[in-house]
Amino acid sequence: MSHDTESTLTAGGTGEHSTRGAYVTGGQEFTRDTNYIEDRVTRDGRPGDHGEPGWRAEAGRYRLVAARACPWANRTVIVRRLLGLEEAISLGQPGPTHDSRSWTFDLDPGGKDPVLGIERLQEAYFKRFPGYPRGITVPALVDVPTGAVVTNNFPQITLDFSTEWTEFHRPGAPDLYPEPLRDEIDTVNKRVFTEVNNGVYRCGFAGSQEAYQAAYDRLWTAMDWLEDRLTAQRYLVGDTITEADVRLFTTLARFDAVYHGHFKCNRQKLSEMPALWAYARDLFQTPGFGDTTDFVQIKQHYYIVHEDINPTGIVPAGPDLSGWLEAHGREALGGRPFGDGTPPGPVRKGEEVEPGHGAAR
Template identity: 85%
Template sequence: MSQDTDSGDISTQGAYVTGAEFNRDTNYIEDRITRDGAPGSNGEQGWRAAAGRYRLIAARACPWASRTVIVRRLLGLEDAISLGQPGPTHDARSWTFDLDPDGVDPVLGIRRLQSAYFRRFPDYPRGITVPAIVDVASGAVVTNNFSQITLDFATEWTEFHRPGAPQLYPEYLRPEIDAVNRRVFTEINNGVYRCGFAGSQEAYDSAYTRLWTAMDWLEERLSSRRYLVGDTITEADVRLFTTLARFDAVYHGHFKCNRQKLSEMPALWGYARDLFQTPGFGDTVDFVQIKQHYYIVHEDINPTGIVPQGPDLSGWLEAHGRDSLGGRPFGDGTPPGPVRPGEEVTAGHGAGS
């Protein structure tokens, strides 16, 4: 199936809760976009970083995709890499561009992200995931390896960074960043999904214990330091933030991660508000799309598709007091400028608006 089809919805029932313990498929398209475009060590095709050549497809609803939107903005890559944003919901086939005029991405000319995957791999056997980077000329997907994409934005696209771009993955901190990222991914980023998609009480209980052990570790760590690693914002903070931004709105209730709300954990809540109020973070968060995605798409755990009205989001704009811990958000760099026209969060979809 390689054509751009759009004939009716296909239910996601049974796509998420498939057994006792949830195990994420972490097999992604391993190609990388690098400074010199050299092939990968395992034979992956090489792609050279070049302004205007690629389009980042990243739904605001998805935490993995939101990382790329934040890093692109912090580094000032807007002029080098265009941004396409699917709507918040999808069926079992693919994310769709239903927010664009006539439901078609204006650059790629497709209705479903599935088409870009099939252009490269006609029989692509796995999920059609975001984020994905697409080669504009061919219309074919290059990579969907979300973990590597943001690292490459920071290290391989430096020629295209804005003046004052922060060092999100400084070499001297990489061992500690990598170690923190591993724990945050397994226990927190993916841990909430292990709770939400557990297919048995035993699997859920185990996932819940693991999640809250890690949340308590973070609460302690962030009680005495402003950021996760070093004294500036790094890749580690971006990766944690996208989970925290969704915690009270969806993970606490929808995924049954309900020992406490984020807003009841003083250090983590202050840390999350600090980042949210930092340019490049909160100005990319669309709470309405986030709730629509989780509560409508996950038919396995919310078959009614009802999207809750709450929670009250105004607290995200309250003073956080984290400045007293020191730290320099952008190090020797500067904050990014205003959000680009056309990339703003829809009015009424943010916090306190």
Template identity: 80%
Template sequence: MTNTEQSDTSTHSTKGSYVTDGKEFTRDTQYIETRITRDGADGYPVEAGRYRLIAARACPWANRSIIVRRLLGLEDAISLGTPGPTHDKRSWTFDLDPDGRDPVLGIERLQEAFFKRDPDYPRGITVPAIVDTTTGAVVTNNFPQITLDFSTEWKDFHRDGAPDLLPEHLREEIDTVNKRVFTEVNNGVYRCGFAGSQEAYDAAYDRLFTALDWLEERLTTQRYLVGETITEADVRLFTTLVRFDPVYHGHFKCNRNKLTEMPALWGYARDLFQTPGFGDTVDFEQIKQHYYIVHEDINPTGIVPKGPDLSGWTTEHGREALGGKPFGDGTPPEAP
């Protein structure tokens, strides 16, 4: 998400400090809340080709937006810029692109687009972010709203056969599930990894695995989190699960068990991974590089582990027996 994953940003090393001694991790959730909408109420109307999504494949919060953009077929309407997996305390950088610059925006650091919006921008430079290519300024970095707006405000540009990720009759249940998944799982792994005391870590660990046990039970009898098709809820959980064994189990000390040792969750994660739009957005090497190199106060050597063995992600999962179809009456996106 950010080069400053915590609310206390008073002390930083070259790459950033993520643990505050003696304290539990508290995420800074203040984002630029401007929205891109059909009516352009905030000054930014939906317009194909105008906006560029900046989303690092390494980051789980950004990975969500890449998945939803692909599932809905918004690739031609919203271009994609992908920063490299590592960054320093200033900003994500475009070191994967020729000359280290985003080919559309012409910038070396995402920070430049934030400063175009506000020269005194005081918070972390986060992904995903959407930039207005006509001005070069960030429109929003409000990651939970970005994917919701992709589903609702950008409907005129959805591909034929795109899934409904926010079915109206399931919206209340999706919101309820998303709230628990965010607080206990998506953010729960960070509360473990960035805990500044034994007490904070122990409490975070217990909360995380209580929630994972709840999900294991829920997914034993149903194929998807809510309803009979993939929804926003599945996207939000998937990006944490796919990082669990390569990163969170060891690096963040979320080690009661591996994902591969929870049968329903492991089958569910493989089912989604093998669904077009999910696994084809995942880059395990970038994921590991990001966490193990950037979080130098947790992993000061910067050594990136060679494991784990990832071959299991493409094995049979058997989840079809639970019913449901990933795209309902729609169709999968074309191969990337």
């Protein structure tokens, strides 16, 4: 996961806060730091299993800080929109690049988040944990009254949106984590995370040929498994969109634009895998998915921030994105995208993907 921002970052630069050399360790495989702030926001504010303080779900109390560029953050934006939590949880959006210190709010007027009043997400982390030593990651939930970070535990954030924030769901909100399917969803999610979501990073940040080859083989074994699984069924688990689909989608959305070339995941393009490509287009054309995907920010993030992989900082002009809008034909497999629910309404004003940043023809 990316951590930290842009205001002092220059493409290919070697400034004090440059990210050059921050991602690849020579001779080693990439290992993700998965030690996150494990606090949870729950319906009753109960304490955590490991003594974490309790935080109660309250409308207007928390701000979700989620950069459009980041796949882990993009998940939370999709789930928030599908469930209709926009009125209950506000959204702060850092710019697409960051330096070694923090994500920054360089897209906002004056370079400050308009609700939290901070220039760097780091400030919210330090408010809670002075000198916080780990990555300043997105997504992060911030307690607005105190300005302190609550959690950056991205897998739990979306599950809690589905199960602990039900009082604030919109009418017709889908059940993204249905109880009868949770064991299967958890099993699928585990494989998708280790082999695909994180697998592309293991390829891209490999520090040796051997580490890269091992990561590459694991990634494509899983991609072939997904291709087979999705040939005969419309969604990953059951006949409706679930948390599992959200988690896979954000990697697929970045595959041809970034991972195929930048991360050397280049056996095939997503667009060359019939079932996976049709599945990805099906989701992209579903409200909540494509309308939260900003390809320009995605490419800027990876190609500018990863200075050790792309030292020139040049952002590719391609690929052609119009294919995302082509008919997918997945309706023939049946399925009900929102189950007994309904699609979300229009994107909230001020949260739209900037014109020209999506997949317009």
